[in-house]
Amino acid sequence: MKKLQGIYEYAAQMTAKGKVATYIPALATADPNAFAVSLVSMEDKIVFGECTQLFTLQSVVKVFSFMVAMNHHGIKEIMRYVDVEPTGDSFDSIVRLESHNNKPFNPMINAGAITVASLLPGETMHEKVKSVTLFLEKIIGKKVHIDNEVYLSEYHAADYNRAIAYILQANGFLKSDVEEALQVYLQLCSISVNVEDLAVMALYFATNGKNSAATCSKEVIHIAKALMFTCGMYNASGKFAAFIGLPAKSGVSGAIIAVVKNGTIEHLQGPIGIGIYGPAIDQVGNSVAGIAFLTQLSKEFDLFCL
Structure with a gap:
């Protein structure tokens, strides 16, 4: 857990480089220093930060x-x-x-x-x-x-x-x-959701729906994941695909879901869902700390899906 803890602590410092969304007045009240991460597999989960805090999906x-x-x-x-x-x-x-x-x-x-x-x-x-x-x-x-x-x-x-x-x-x-x-x-x-909800949503894609009562055809899930990979991170989607390499979707609330089809992150193995909440966002609308976390995570644990 030491490596993962280090990645989280490094990314948490990046909140200072972003700003909360202000064009939606209710989002402007979010704590810019908030940063929480949840990773969940079929067997276990890992959480950093305040996992019960509620925010909107956007x-x-x-x-x-x-x-x-x-x-x-x-x-x-x-x-x-x-x-x-x-x-x-x-x-x-x-x-x-x-x-x-x-x-x-x-x-x-x-x-x-x-x-x-x-x-x-x-x-x-x-x-x-x-x-x-x-x-x-x-x-x-x-x-x-x-x-x-x-x-x-x-x-x-x-x-x-x-x-x-x-x-x-x-x-x-x-x-x-x-x-x-x-x-x-x-x-x-x-x-309204919390960061652990986001991770379970991401796990749905990682397992192709096998972990859930929500039924959807494989073709629909495949198209949804392809869209996350190519379009999910606003107009930074190309860079995200090139340098992080995971299907993901973000929101201006600071929410991100990211999908690991088959990987190993500390003791988590196989399909893994990642949920992130960091309301300090960059100019295109993505959580600054979230992007920093996923960048380091993908490199350290070799998660690129290409």
């Missing part, structure tokens, strides 16, 4: 909503509305929607995630949200709740996302009205 939820929508509609139908190509743009970019009059490039950017929110199963906003929360509850084995303060904070600061949604509607890519799609998307971003 963009981490995008991969799960996409899976629920894919499972319901089928891959071919979903691909009519959202692609699976990476971009070098920021997660809230509107440029490509305007210049190409095209469907969103992938479901990990806001345009794609809002489109997916409109495609979730259910006739009402509540039913669409519930389709994802139920899926997550089956994965982590407990109830999840929406942080209403964060949701309302995001909703009242959602002008840019609302603009994205109106362009999507004008181009024929929303299957519900703008306000419903936006509210579903923002409620899902506001689901």
Whole structure:
């Protein structure tokens, strides 16, 4: 454990190099020095930091909503509305929607995630949200709740996302009205979890769903992991893939899930899920301490999946 402890302590110092997200007022109150990590295998777990602290999933939820929508509609139908190509743009970019009059490039950017929110199963906003929360509850084995303060904070600061949604509607890519799609998307971003929940979510991908009651086809899980690898870390995804080499998804709350298909980290062996919470983020939206931890972890324990 000495090596892993050293990596954690080194990464914890990196929080000073980031800042908490302020464009969502409720996220601006997070402690910038907070840093927690959970690693879980099928047999055991390792935790560093305050593992019970709650925070919101933010963009981490995008991969799960996409899976629920894919499972319901089928891959071919979903691909009519959202692609699976990476971009070098920021997660809230509107440029490509305007210049190409095209469907969103992938479901990990806001345009794609809002489109997916409109495609979730259910006739009402509540039913669409519930389709994802139920899926997550089956994965982590407990109830999840929406942080209403964060949701309302995001909703009242959602002008840019609302603009994205109106362009999507004008181009024929929303299957519900703008306000419903936006509210579903923002409620899902506001689901509250802790760092151990994140690790179990990551383990779901590491085991291809074998560790969970949440059913999903192998093809859907494969596509989701491929998207995490190519698009999961905002417009730093290419560097993350090149230098860390793990499927992962981040959120501006400081949350990260990372997937080890088959590795050895101290006494943990086989499929391993990694959950990280470090709200001090960099310019593209990734946890500074989280990136530092995963960089060192991948090198020290030879976790590159390529």
